Amino acid sequence: EIVMTQSPATLSVSPGERATLSCRASQSISSTLAWYQQKPGQAPRLLIYGTSTRATGIPARFSGSGSGTDFTLTISSLQSEDFAVYYCQQYNNWPPITFGGGTKVEIK
Amino acid sequence: QLQLQESGPGLVKPSETLSLTCTVSGGSLSSYYWGWIRQPPGKGLEWIGSIFYSGSTYYNPSLKSRVTISLDASKNQFSLKLSSLTAADTAVYYCARHPSANYYVSDYWGQGTLVTVSS
Numbered sequence: 001e002i003v004m005t006q007s008p009a010t011l012s013v014s015p016g017e018r019a020t021l022s023c024r025a026s027q028s029i030s031s032t033l034a035w036y037q038q039k040p041g042q043a044p045r046l047l048i049y050g051t052s053t054r055a056t057g058i059p060a061r062f063s064g065s066g067s068g069t070d071f072t073l074t075i076s077s078l079q080s081e082d083f084a085v086y087y088c089q090q091y092n093n094w095p096p097i098t099f100g101g102g103t104k105v106e107i108k
Numbered sequence: 109q110l111q112l113q114e115s116g117p118g119l120v121k122p123s124e125t126l127s128l129t130c131t132v133s134g135g136s137l138s139s140y141y142w143g144w145i146r147q148p149p150g151k152g153l154e155w156i157g158s159i160f161y162s163g164s165t166y167y168n169p170s171l172k173s174r175v176t177i178s179l180d181a182s183k184n185q186f187s188l189k190l191s192s193l194t195a196a197d198t199a200v201y202y203c204a205r206h207p208s209a210n211y212y213v214s215d216y217w218g219q220g221t222l223v224t225v226s227s
Binding site for chain 2: 001032034036042043044045046049050055087089091094095096097098099100101102
């Protein structure tokens with residue numbers, strides 16, 4: 001099973017600033033990585049798949065990069081609606097698909 | 109617009125079997141994978157398993173001995189059965205769609221249903 005590790009656990013950012021979230025895989029997963037956003041009481045929402053492809057309707061301020069074992073989600077200028085928990089997920093070698101533990105982006 | 113809706117009991121006793129159903133509206137089950145993901149309160153996401161519209165199933169090895177996922181195309185539904193429940197199975201259970209084996213992400217989700225395991 002591929003273990004996904006996200007850092008930091010919590011990220012404090014001011015509105016308008018850039019946020020950089022990291023995700024590391026325990027072995028190479030090529031570019032088979034997705035990112036999700038989850039707000040309290042809601043289901044996760046797909047943001048990015050294939051490391052860098054934005055899902056339908058996702059604003060351009062969200063971008064993904066990386067390959068192999070190290071990946072990054074960048075939010076270029078945080079809006080109030082972006083404060084949430086973000087999860088990465090690998091789908092290179094499944095079953096099982098596996099998720100990272102999440103990064104909470106909070107208001108500084 | 110595709111919509112998924114989970115249904116089932118909110119409270120189940122230890123050692124019993126949980127049965128949940130996901131009803132899909134606004135589209136058919138054809139050509140996609142359909143899965144279950146759960147989230148214990150305050151914790152992260154765990155993939156339980158999925159079923160392809162043809163009936164092939166895929167399970168998380170950690171739960172495989174207790175999980176059965178099935179599909180009823182005539183009702184546009186798929187279901188989860190999880191047996192031998194313990195308190196550790198208390199979680200919000202989500203159903204989701206996965207576009208393909210090569211893009212095994214969850215692009216549509218149900219709203220989730222909280223299942224509490226308690227006597």
